[in-house]
Amino acid sequence: MNAANTYEAIVIGTSAGGLIALASILKGIPHNYPLPIIVVQHRAKDPKDLLEEVLQSKCVIPIRQANEKESIQKGTVYIAPPDYHLLIENDRTFSLSSDELIQYSRPSIDVLFESAAAVYRNKLVGIILTGANHDGASGLALIKKLGGFTIVQDPLEATFPIMPEAAIQSTQTTHIWNLSAIQHFILHIHSDQ
Amino acid sequence: MNDVDGKELKSLLESIRFAYGYDFTDYSEASVKRRVALYMSNKKIKSFSDFSNTILKEEKAFEEFVQELSVTVTEMFRDPLFYKSLREHVMKRLATYPFIKIWVAGCATGEEVYSIAILLKEANLLDRSVIYATDINQHSLMIAKEGLFSIERMKEYTSNYQKSGGKESFSDYYISKYNSVLFDKSLRKNMVFSSHNLAGDKSFNEFQLILCRNVLIYFNQHLQNRVINLFHESLCPFGILALGNKESLLFSEKRICFDDIDKKEKIFIKTK
Numbered sequence: 130m131n132a133a134n135t136y137e138a139i140v141i142g143t144s145a146g147g148l149i150a151l152a153s154i155l156k157g158i159p160h161n162y163p164l165p166i167i168v169v170q171h172r173a174k175d176p177k178d179l180l181e182e183v184l185q186s187k188c189v190i191p192i193r194q195a196n197e198k199e200s201i202q203k204g205t206v207y208i209a210p211p212d213y214h215l216l217i218e219n220d221r222t223f224s225l226s227s228d229e230l231i232q233y234s235r236p237s238i239d240v241l242f243e244s245a246a247a248v249y250r251n252k253l254v255g256i257i258l259t260g261a262n263h264d265g266a267s268g269l270a271l272i273k274k275l276g277g278f279t280i281v282q283d284p285l286e287a288t289f290p291i292m293p294e295a296a297i298q299s300t301q302t303t304h305i306w307n308l309s310a311i312q313h314f315i316l317h318i319h320s321d322q
Numbered sequence: 323m324n325d326v327d328g329k330e331l332k333s334l335l336e337s338i339r340f341a342y343g344y345d346f347t348d349y350s351e352a353s354v355k356r357r358v359a360l361y362m363s364n365k366k367i368k369s370f371s372d373f374s375n376t377i378l379k380e381e382k383a384f385e386e387f388v389q390e391l392s393v394t395v396t397e398m399f400r401d402p403l404f405y406k407s408l409r410e411h412v413m414k415r416l417a418t419y420p421f422i423k424i425w426v427a428g429c430a431t432g433e434e435v436y437s438i439a440i441l442l443k444e445a446n447l448l449d450r451s452v453i454y455a456t457d458i459n460q461h462s463l464m465i466a467k468e469g470l471f472s473i474e475r476m477k478e479y480t481s482n483y484q485k486s487g488g489k490e491s492f493s494d495y496y497i498s499k500y501n502s503v504l505f506d507k508s509l510r511k512n513m514v515f516s517s518h519n520l521a522g523d524k525s526f527n528e529f530q531l532i533l534c535r536n537v538l539i540y541f542n543q544h545l546q547n548r549v550i551n552l553f554h555e556s557l558c559p560f561g562i563l564a565l566g567n568k569e570s571l572l573f574s575e576k577r578i579c580f581d582d583i584d585k586k587e588k589i590f591i592k593t594k
């Protein structure tokens with residue numbers, strides 16, 4: 130762990146099996162957590178999907194769907210809405226986009242991670258969890274290239290190891306941790322807030 | 323993926339405005355950056371300065387870049403519940419006018435325009451309606467005019483149509499031609515396609531209904547406000563404005579001039 134560094138945001142990407150993994154990481158995070166946590170969980174465009182509500186029922190930190198041009202606040206978990214890509218602007222607001230699917234997905238993890246990396250540079254933590262495709266691998270690589278801190282869930286623990294394996298390969302990340310280690314890291318992070 | 327510098331990008335967008343009269347300076351920066359990076363990697367352009375030079379020197383390269391920027395992803399009856407709400411709440415209001423003018427702004431390849439035409443037809447309003455459909459992407463407008471769409475997506479569109487409350491047989495609206503389908507002439511006869519740039523061009527008529535879906539998300543707050551002013555000015559009293567599912571009037575000084583018709587589906591009525 131790089132104690133000298135301080136962080137401004139955490140981005141998390143996950144697909145199949147993600148709900149349980151996210152819940153087990155986020156359930157111990159306090160409501161006054163010093164950073165924003167921004168999540169892409171691959172989801173269908175079903176208008177009745179209750180991802181935010183289900184996660185909130187397990188967590189104390191506020192969980193919200195990210196709104197178009199909303200300004201990003203610490204102590205909040207933002208989830209990308211179905212059928213839109215989520216991007217981060219330099220002024221720390223969200224933008225949505227209807228651009229084509231990436232890796233068969235919208236929202237796409239790569240799109241969030243690449244725009245977050247460009248804004249937060251080395252003050253960003255990027256995390257890839259369980260999933261059954263390669264989305265996020267190139268986004269995590271950019272986070273690493275621009276000096277951010279990258280973590281991948283241990284494929285041995287992940288319900289679906291393909292996404293973590295692809296991310297490990299693209300980034301040569303050495304922080305390959307299980308969920309409880311990832312949670313521990315998040316809880317003890319140094320922030321500059 | 324390339325990492326495009328914000329300052330360099332701003333100054334290029336200023337030069338583009340000066341050289342070509344297209345104003346992208348108030349677009350959401352993160353999205354533009356992404357399209358620039360995609361364009362550069364497709365064209366195997368290595369540095370941002372090479373990219374700038376090409377765009378400013380070669381008009382053809384600039385036109386291609388506009389195509390890349392003006393994302394054309396769309397579908398018929400996208401968000402079926404939105405169309406259901408139009409059927410239930412908007413058609414009967416339109417029916418009170420002897421002559422109906424509709425503006426679909428940012429119509430892309432036209433799928434939305436044909437969807438609206440089908441709603442109007444099923445409400446017996448098509449014959450007294452004109453739909454003006456506009457976009458900045460010339461190439462998209464050409465496709466829209468033809469009314470020729472890929473057959474592969476018809477299954478999805480049929481299901482969207484049914485979820486929107488459609489009771490007819492969807493396939494009666496088109497004929498298959500090889501791998502494409504051609505929508506019926508009767509739907510097309512009251513459509514007018516034309517190029518219009520929301521970031522600069524003026525109001526050109528008065529409408530009972532304006533649809534502008536999934537376009538504002540590409541603009542910053544400042545440009546969103548300007549475009550809503552343009553729509554406000556282009557709507558008749560009690561005219562209806564419909565936005566995309568994630569768009570709002572939040573950044574508009576005119577938000578007090580509208581009431582909700584369907585809050586969730588982002589359908590508003592001009593009251594002032």
Ligand SMILES: C[S@@+](CC[C@H](N)C(=O)[O-])C[C@H]1O[C@@H](n2cnc3c(N)ncnc32)[C@H](O)[C@@H]1O
Pocket residue numbers: 227228392393394395396397400427428429430431434456457458459462518519520521534535536537540566
């Ligand atoms: C994602 S598409 C939305 C298509 C359709 N309205 C829908 O919701 O499915 C965005 C469209 O906005 C158009 N657009 C972007 N900037 C524009 C501008 N300044 N004026 C008019 N149209 C614009 C693009 O060319 C593209 O066709």
